Amino acid sequence: MDILGRIWSAARGGRNSAPELRAGQAPDANKEDEAAALRQRGNALLEQGSLAEAIACYRRACESAPEDALAWLNQGYALLQAGQADAAGDCLRRALSIDSNLADAHFLLGQSDARRGLLPQALACYDRALALDPALSAAALGRIDLLLDLQRWQEALAQIDAQGAGQAMPLRQQRARALHGLGCNAEALACIDQLLAQQPGDADALHGKANILLELGDHQGALDASAQVLAQHPGFADAMGNAGVACMRMGRLQDALAWFDRGLAQQPRDAAMHWNRGLALLTLGDLAQGWPEHEWRWGATVLRHARAPFTESHPQWAGEPLAGKTLLLHAEQGLGDSIQFVRYVPLLAAAGARIVLRVPPALHALCAGLSPACTLLAQDAPLPHLDFHCPLMSLPLAFRTTLDSIPAAGGYLRSDAAKRAHWEQALGPRRGPRVGLVWSGGTQHKNDANRSMPLEALLRAVPAHCTPVSLQKEVRPGDAGVLQASGMFHAGAALQGFDDTAALIDCVDLVVSVDTSVAHLAGALGKRLLLLLPAVPDWRWLLERQDSPWYASARLFRQGADAQWAPVLARVRAELEGAEPQREARC
Structure with missing residues (x-):
């Protein structure tokens, strides 16, 4: 029942x-x-x-x-x-x-x-x-x-199996979702297809299939599955959201916005659609509309389970006067995001704020020189008295940042002189321009399959007169043999914090990198950066343009619609053919 x-x-x-009531009650x-x-x-x-x-x-x-x-x-x-x-x-x-x-x-x-x-x-x-x-x-x-x-996928899967996943349709759908969460997308898709074989056209199953196809990179398939759902249920807002995400990942941003607008007409408070709409607007360069929509990330992503208590007990800074006030800035997502947005710290200090900065330990030494008004705080340290807090990625909204008002694009971080001297000695005599290389990022990144590449492919873009230098801390098993055979300098585990990486970057002449935190670090240091981008880039790199308003020293090399790296690397090699050592390098 x-x-x-x-x-x-x-x-x-x-x-x-x-x-029952009885006499004498x-x-x-x-x-x-x-x-x-x-x-x-x-x-x-x-x-x-x-x-x-x-x-x-x-x-x-x-x-x-x-x-x-x-x-x-x-x-x-x-x-x-x-x-x-x-x-x-x-x-x-x-x-x-x-x-x-x-x-x-x-x-x-x-x-x-x-x-x-x-x-x-x-x-x-x-x-x-x-x-x-x-x-x-x-x-x-x-x-x-x-x-x-x-996202307790394994625990959910165990409970599903204990109850008998083959006995009830809802359990089968939940099993597919758990497998999807565990990254077993092929198995999850097979589970969904079994459901659809029994109940062809089931809207929930088709919607689940669209989610899985998005993860598998079959964006057109996800769009088709969403269209099937909407053919039966024209008001199914979640299917509209999936259609928008599929279009966004295919680079069809105006179509994506149309889908999100349709979905939000049905579900005006849908956090995921607002957030994805914001990402599309930011990618198109519409920062004025994009930043407010980007705030919905707190209800749309895993961040909704990660809000610290102080975010409830203290107001979020939204541009109020800061003279004499204490403001807690806190990291929320990736290391690259923190590096990109700590650029606002000097502006806040100039406004008279006492700044408390809470970032991951790997960034502490790097951020220590941002401003005398900035105090670094360990993640588990007790909080001082606060007047406001602000997530780092909400600072552009508070500052009403546009493409023309991005601060400190020329560089705002500095490396340590003693560490630079250490790396200079470790690198040995110069035998030509030193080219720092970054070819892969963390495997947990949702777009890693598109942004990363094998080391072997990147090495082919480095001319013989250049000296490649590995800026990677972690190397995937498939690249380990190529790295060893190349003989290039590789610091590896010696890069304990980003201050170590910053000093090593300042001892090379330029950096060639895929879209990772090290690319942000090179740009924040003002180091010449050749950034390699997939066909559909992260929002901050915008579309088509070869420069970045966030990092003046960056030049962007984009894949074409074919999503192939070979043409990109050919252009990079042509650029490096004329590379010379930078006499002003801080080494």
């Missing part, structure tokens, strides 16, 4: 109902009778779809008999149906204060918490519901959904 049926059953005299028996009648009327109204009237009946039942747990339970359920998660939670907590053994109330409270983004609390509620009633299948399915939302 579904959860509504269970509630109605209880309210009509089922397993959780109050004992307490004087408030009439009120209990009245509450029971109101509950039953509310149930009938709910069954007819008269939600507001049902809520009114349940509210009157609660007023008539404040200790009637079922009245509070029913009201909580109806409020959930009406989208009032906070009010529903209050009612359900009241029901549980009367009878803590109501499994349905624990489950519905979990739903209320989940809708408010309180996923760990929701998970605890589902666990309590299942402890009271292991047969409550809605709670079991909901628990798996929460594990998937929390």
Whole structure:
């Protein structure tokens, strides 16, 4: 029986109902009778779809008999149906204060918490519901959904398998999602195709297939699957969002914006669509509209589970006067993002702010010289008194940054002289222009397959008169043999922090890099940078142009529509043929 049926059953005299009234009861028996009648009327109204009237009946039942747990339970359920998660939670907590053994109330409270983004609390509620009633299948399915939302893929998969993934359609869909989250996309796709073989045209399965095809890089396939969903359900906003993402990854940004606008007309508060819309606008160079949309990332990505408590207790800085105020700046995403946006620290110091900067340890020494007004804070250190906080990637919005007002494009970081001297000695005598090479980034990056390349391919772009220098800290197994055979200098594990990498960069004449944090570091140092970009680049590199408003020293080498590296590397080699040592290099 579904959860509504269970509630109605209880309210009509089922397993959780109050004992029948008998002669000689307490004087408030009439009120209990009245509450029971109101509950039953509310149930009938709910069954007819008269939600507001049902809520009114349940509210009157609660007023008539404040200790009637079922009245509070029913009201909580109806409020959930009406989208009032906070009010529903209050009612359900009241029901549980009367009878803590109501499994349905624990489950519905979990739903209320989940809708408010309180996923760990929701998970605890589902666990309590299942402890009271292991047969409550809605709670079991909901628990798996929460594990998937929390990206606890392996745990979710184990629970799915324990319940028998072959027995129920929802479990099969959840299994595909868990496999997708674990990166087993081919297996997830096979699972989805099995679902579709049994239920051709199933909208949820097709939507899941579109998600998986996006990860597999089959963007046209994802767009086709989304179109199939929309042919059956023209108002399916999530399918519109997937269609927009597919278009965005194919470089069709105006089409993507049209899809996102259609989706947002259906679901105006959809964080993922707002965020993706922002990325498309930023890629097109429309920073004025893009920055506000980019703020939706806090509800659209894993960041929604990573907000520190101070973000709730302190206001986010949005451009208010800062003289005499203490502002906490904090990293939120990749190392490259932090490097790109710490450029704003001197501007904040000039505005009179006392700045507390919290970034990963690998960036501490590098950022130490940004400003005397800036204090670095360890991730686990207690916070000082704060007036405001601001995520680093929200600073462009607060400063109303446009393409023409990006600060410090010429460089804003400096390397350590002693470290430069160390690397200069380790590199040995110059035998021609030193070219720093970065050919791959972290494998967890969602676009790594498109942005990275084999070392062997990049080495072919380095002319014989140049001296290649590895700026990679980590080398993939497939590149290890090529690296060793090349004989090039490779510091590897000696690059303990980005200050070490910065000093090594300052001892080469230019950097050739794929889109990684080291590329941002080279640009932030003002080092000459040849940046290699896939056909559809990250938003910050914009479209078509060969320069970057973020880094004046960068020249961008872009793949064509064929998404091949060979033509790009041929242009890089032609550029390096004329390379000469930079006499002004800080070595």
